Amino acid sequence: MEMTVGQIAALVNGIVEGDSNVKINGYSKIEEGKEGCLTFMANTKYEHFIYETQASAVLVGKDFVAKQPIRTNLIRVDNAYATIAMLLNMVGSMQQNRRGVEDPVYVSDGVNLPEDIYLGAFTYISKGATLGKNVKIYPQCYIGDNVKIGDNVILYPGVKVYHDCCIGNNCILHSGVVIGGDGFGFAPENGEYKKIAQIGNVIIEDNVEIGANTTIDRATMGSTVVKKGVKLDNLIQIAHNVEVGEHTVIAAQAGIAGSAKIGSYNMIGGQCGFAGHINVGDHNSFGAQSGIPKSVGDNNILMGYPAVNQIDFARQVANVKNLSRTNAELSALKKQVKELQEIIESKINNI
Amino acid sequence: MEMTVGQIAALVNGIVEGDSNVKINGYSKIEEGKEGCLTFMANTKYEHFIYETQASAVLVGKDFVAKQPIRTNLIRVDNAYATIAMLLNMVGSMQQNRRGVEDPVYVSDGVNLPEDIYLGAFTYISKGATLGKNVKIYPQCYIGDNVKIGDNVILYPGVKVYHDCCIGNNCILHSGVVIGGDGFGFAPENGEYKKIAQIGNVIIEDNVEIGANTTIDRATMGSTVVKKGVKLDNLIQIAHNVEVGEHTVIAAQAGIAGSAKIGSYNMIGGQCGFAGHINVGDHNSFGAQSGIPKSVGDNNILMGYPAVNQIDFARQVANVKNLSRTNAELSALKKQVKELQEIIESKINNI
């Protein structure tokens, strides 16, 4: 998809500073810019790269004022980050243009395949499943009995959705995602653990993206719910009966134990762990590897295990690092007090 | 599966208090009870819900004494939790009634398919594999050469079992489980790592359940063993030559490094990590995110990294939280001692 700098500027409502005829045939980060690439600079932390980049053009804000001469070509836009994201989406969506039903697939009797579907080979659709418009199901996926899939959904190769689960509109599920496996529920009985059947389901609302090999278990009863706009990274565990609130973002390898309720607009770092049955409010931020053993309100920035607010965490880390010095000071003071005591005993008590 | 309260009571040997003719068509947790639902109350922590639930009936213990008027219908049983579990199992097993061999499957020459099998489309059975009675293998599974699968086993869509591994009776493996991948074994040689072939296998004994996307590696030599009654949650890593003892329960995202031996009846929290080559006894409990660097006896409750017993852990956490105050006290004391010293120097030494 080769375009000129001028054509791109026209597309994004930008203003060219430099040569509009230069050809662009790729995209890169500013520190990796090569000839023929378009890049962007949205954060002044990266400003020094703009003076040395080999990229053929750079998207920058309209208010950017160069402090040195610039050799590359600029396209000035209102929001450089949003603009590059839009361009990448355009390229990305051109790569997702599959259509039609491949052979072989297994489609149970009575399932209606919309005309505009992509159904990759070796995919399996169970009875009672319903599929929305403009759905792309890549090869080797499994759709269980009575599963509902909304419009504009993409399931990448190998996604597994167990029976009775629901996927909303505009969702993207990456390879290896498992939706609706049994929750981890067992009752002790005569020295063994007996399985408690998990007869609930999973509901994924609209505009949710789920990363590769993430697992979301079905509820024991009722539903495990991932609300609209949630973004889940890879290898995350969402246990049975959990609720994840709207627009919460969770990084890779985090885990949320059974029946925990996570509010909206939280940002959860990688490898965090949340205890079961707790309530987490809205607009919190959790540092990577945090452990959250109990309920949390709103608007906190928490870190560590057990998680405390980030200022306390930094203080704790510094205090612990300093403990050898603390111990040394304490020893010195003990010695000093002992000496004082000896002075007092030898002199004062003789008065 | 609509039943009346009276029919359910008859099924579970219960006694109705209220209207036996009320119809039940679903199950719920007590805090989410809706009309038509049966729920249960097994823990007095949830007692307040029983006075306000919208559920049409509640399973309770025979010894439960209400402190307020109850509007819903009760079914009194010996053990409310065991009874609801039994009912859910009944419903759950009705959802797992698939039977027959779908098309296409790949079954190697010489493999005998039992008459009562369910073999989902796109599943692959390699040569030498043996399959027990009443086995359900969902679509897109892979069964390697010489794999042995016992009776009443369920493999959900996409399970992969490498060659020579054994799965006992009554096991349930969820989607994305990988049994028998190569152990992580390499020998340094001339500045590179050379693969050590992993020619052992994995043995899963009877009554084991394994959660979605969990991985259990084959032994270098000999066997990685998961003993009877073990329950593994999702995304767990069991490395080569590990042994997990009977009825041990492991929560999601925990990992056990190579050659560790874990005893029986342990309860292991989510995201725990066990070092390689250690021995863990029986009946221990490990808090979530614990790190266990060395061997452990029996009957401990351990937490933290490196894991210590829970009382010490709580004390350590409190002490660390308190360090700023400790430091302040130490500073104040230093100042005080300095003042005393000055008094002594100025007055006493002049005596």
Added chain:
Amino acid sequence: MEMTVGQIAALVNGIVEGDSNVKINGYSKIEEGKEGCLTFMANTKYEHFIYETQASAVLVGKDFVAKQPIRTNLIRVDNAYATIAMLLNMVGSMQQNRRGVEDPVYVSDGVNLPEDIYLGAFTYISKGATLGKNVKIYPQCYIGDNVKIGDNVILYPGVKVYHDCCIGNNCILHSGVVIGGDGFGFAPENGEYKKIAQIGNVIIEDNVEIGANTTIDRATMGSTVVKKGVKLDNLIQIAHNVEVGEHTVIAAQAGIAGSAKIGSYNMIGGQCGFAGHINVGDHNSFGAQSGIPKSVGDNNILMGYPAVNQIDFARQVANVKNLSRTNAELSALKKQVKELQEIIESKINNI
């Protein structure tokens, strides 16, 4: 593959001490040796087993001097560990002898299947993919558009490689590995998160092994790179635009956040987490469960969260354990100082 002790000795350039005619039909660790097994002793920590093993023969170093009588047969070699590894590789490679194209597979028009390929049933090859010599692709794999796969590569059942990614020569990818899923990139916009298309790819260089269910995300722009000789265990997360340097070894469930650059010859323990955008040098070692929030030089041994060098870590752990005693000492000292003060006040001030 039954051989005599003498035949094995000839194969490995070893010298027999004992009976060359004894038959070997299996391999074991020295502590698990049984009749008919060959085992090895490469570490004197295990020396006591050599005097009691039931194994029929033991590989030992030429310089090993027995301190007690030995009943088993010895095969003396230059390097017992390297020799057993070589023998296991021989056995292992005999188990990987599949060849030919099974039915059904899905191969897009224009894809050239090399003559010596193994292509398992239900595998899918997209258009533009290129496959090297002696490639084995097990059942149920997915190869995206324009994927390049080098020579002597093994993809175990269910590997998924998204479009435009490259796999070098001699790589082994285990079941459930996902290469090239979208990086986790979103831009906040009007209270929601908008997907940033991920249009880069993943490059896996030569001699890389990747464990089961590990995920490696494609770059936003440019490439996520795993350099030659890297060994990745199971369930690892490698985020978008990460680089992992040559011969770095990473244990299970570790995670590396976006754009982090990890150098060469690092050894990374299980469940470690690396922050995004940091630089890690060469030849470092990271203890299991470490959290690495910022850049690191070369040749460090680090542990804990936030990671510090192992000596400081041990000291911190000891100091924290000791805090109750520290607090008690501080209290005692306060009391002592108070008493001194009282003495001084009562006596001195009256002088």
